[in-house]
Amino acid sequence: MDWFTAPDYWLSRLVFQRALAGLYFVAFLAAALQFRALLGERGMLPVPRFVARVPFRRAPSLFHLHYSDRFFALCAGTGCAVAAALAAGLDSRLPLWGGMLLWLVPWLLYLSIVNVGQTWYGFGWESLLLEVGFLAVFLGNDEVAPPVVVLFLLRWVLFRVEFGAGLIKMRGDACWRKLTCLDHHHETQPMPGPLSWFFHHLPRPVHRVEAAANHVTQLVVPFLLFTPQPIATAAASLMIVTQLWLVLSGNFAWLNWITIVLAASALELPGDAPGLPTTPLWYEVTVLAVAALLLALSYHPVRNMISRSQIMNRSFDPLHLVNTYGAFGSVSRIRYEVVVEGTSDDVPRRDSEWREYEFKGKPGDPRRWPRLFAPYHLRLDWMMWFAALSPAYAGAWFGTMVERLLENDPATLRLLRRSPFPADSPPRFVRARLFRYQYTTWRELRATGACWERTYVREYLPPTRLTGTVQRP
Structure with missing residues (x-):
C-alpha cells in the first residue's frame, strides 16, 4: 500500500x-x-x-x-x-x-x-x-x-x-x-x-x-x-x-x-x-x-x-x-511560598534561632537567583508551590515530610539544596511559615542584589517535634 x-x-x-x-x-x-x-x-x-x-x-x-x-x-x-x-x-x-x-x-x-x-x-x-x-x-x-x-x-x-x-x-x-x-x-x-x-x-x-x-x-x-x-x-x-x-x-x-x-x-x-x-x-x-x-x-x-x-x-x-491536556486556565496574581525552618532549641521561643531549609528550584533566599532545571522535574519543589496555594494540596504528604526532616532522613534531604543541620544533629523542632514573594525592581536589584522581596503573611505549620504524630498544615 x-x-x-x-x-x-x-x-x-x-x-x-x-x-x-x-x-x-x-x-x-x-x-x-x-x-x-x-x-x-x-x-x-x-x-x-x-x-x-x-x-x-x-x-x-x-x-x-x-x-x-x-x-x-x-x-x-x-x-x-x-x-x-x-x-x-x-x-x-x-x-x-x-x-x-x-x-x-x-x-x-x-x-x-x-x-x-x-x-x-x-x-x-x-x-x-x-x-x-x-x-x-x-x-x-x-x-x-x-x-x-x-x-x-x-x-x-x-x-x-x-x-x-x-x-x-x-x-x-x-x-x-x-x-x-x-x-x-x-x-x-x-x-x-x-x-x-x-x-x-x-x-x-x-x-x-x-x-x-x-x-x-x-x-x-x-x-x-x-x-x-x-x-x-x-x-x-x-x-x-x-x-x-x-x-x-x-x-x-x-x-x-x-x-x-x-x-x-x-x-x-x-x-x-x-x-x-x-x-x-x-x-x-x-x-x-x-x-x-x-x-x-x-x-x-x-x-x-x-x-x-x-x-x-x-x-x-x-x-x-x-x-x-491544558495548562494555566487561571493565573495567580500573588505569589506565596512556604518557608520551612528548624531549630535546635529544646523549647522554641520567640528569640530562638530558626534556620531555613533551602530547596533546589523553588524561591527561598531572596538573593538566590533561580536556576534552569527543565526538562528535569523537581517534584517536591513543584508540590511546594501548590501547597502555598492551599494547604489542601499538602495534606497527604506535608506532615510526613516534616517527620523526615526531624529525623534528618538522608533520602528526603537529598531532595533539598541544603539542610541547615549537620547529619548527626537533627533539629528539635520544625515549623513552616507563609510568605508573599514579589520580584524586586531594577533599582532594588542594583542596590541589594536580591531578585525577590518577601513579606511574612502567617504561620503555615506551628513548631512541631517528633511525638509519633506530626500536625498537618
Whole structure:
C-alpha cells in the first residue's frame, strides 16, 4: 500500500525518536533519584500503601505484583539504560519487531511508575510522555518508511495539547481574554527560571503581544498541522519557536520539550530518503488496528475539549493512551511560598534561632537567583508551590515530610539544596511559615542584589517535634 508510508519523513522520524528517547532518560533519571523520599517504603506517599487500596485494573503497574525500593530502583535504572540505548539508535540495528519491543519496554516501565505515583505524578506531561511513547512503538525503524497513520496520530496529539491549552485559557481566567495574564504569570508561575525576572519586567505592551501570540499559536495554528506541506511545516515551526520562548521564561519540566519533539515529527526536513524495503503486511495490520483503537478512545478527550466545563490534564483510560491536556486556565496574581525552618532549641521561643531549609528550584533566599532545571522535574519543589496555594494540596504528604526532616532522613534531604543541620544533629523542632514573594525592581536589584522581596503573611505549620504524630498544615 503506497499510501501507508511517507518516506520523506524518515529524517523527521529519526529526530523525533532520538529526542523522545532523551526525554525518557530524563524522566527515569528523575524517578531513580527522587523515589525513595517520595514513594518508597518510608516515603511521603508509600507505594505499598497505595497498591493495597487501589486495584490493578484501575492502575496497572508492575508494582502490584511486587514492590520493594530495590525493585523500583531496578525498574528506573532499566528505563534509563533502555532510553540511552534508544537514543544511541539500537532500535535501528534490530529487526522491525525487535525495535518495536524495545520501544515498548520504557513505556511499560514508565506506565508502572506513573500509575503508582499519586500526587507526585499527577502532572499532564506524565500522561503526555506515555501517550507519545506508545505511538513511538509503532513508528518503525530503518526497515520501514514512517507510517502515515502514526504521523497523523502524532499531529493529533500535538493538536490536542495546543488547542486544549488555548481553549482552557479562553474559558478560564478573564485576564487571558484581556491579554493581561502575563503581567503576573512570569512572577507567579510554579518555578521561575533564570530569565523569568527579566520577562516579568518587559514593557506591558510586550506582555499583550505575548498573550495574543499565544492565542494565535494555540487556537489557530494547530488546524494548519493537517494542511499540505509546506504549510504544516511552517505551523510546526511556529509552535517550536513559541515553546522555546516558554523554555526561556520558566521551568516547566519536559512539557515544552516534548511539545517541541512532537512538532518535529510534523516537519518535512530536507534530505534524500534512503531506499527502504516493502512494509510487512503484519506491521500494516497492527498499525491500522492500533490507530482505530486510539481514534475510538479519542471520544472522551474530544468531548471534554469542546465542553464548556472543560477540565485540564485528565486520563480517560488507565493506560494513558489518549488524554486531555491544558495548562494555566487561571493565573495567580500573588505569589506565596512556604518557608520551612528548624531549630535546635529544646523549647522554641520567640528569640530562638530558626534556620531555613533551602530547596533546589523553588524561591527561598531572596538573593538566590533561580536556576534552569527543565526538562528535569523537581517534584517536591513543584508540590511546594501548590501547597502555598492551599494547604489542601499538602495534606497527604506535608506532615510526613516534616517527620523526615526531624529525623534528618538522608533520602528526603537529598531532595533539598541544603539542610541547615549537620547529619548527626537533627533539629528539635520544625515549623513552616507563609510568605508573599514579589520580584524586586531594577533599582532594588542594583542596590541589594536580591531578585525577590518577601513579606511574612502567617504561620503555615506551628513548631512541631517528633511525638509519633506530626500536625498537618
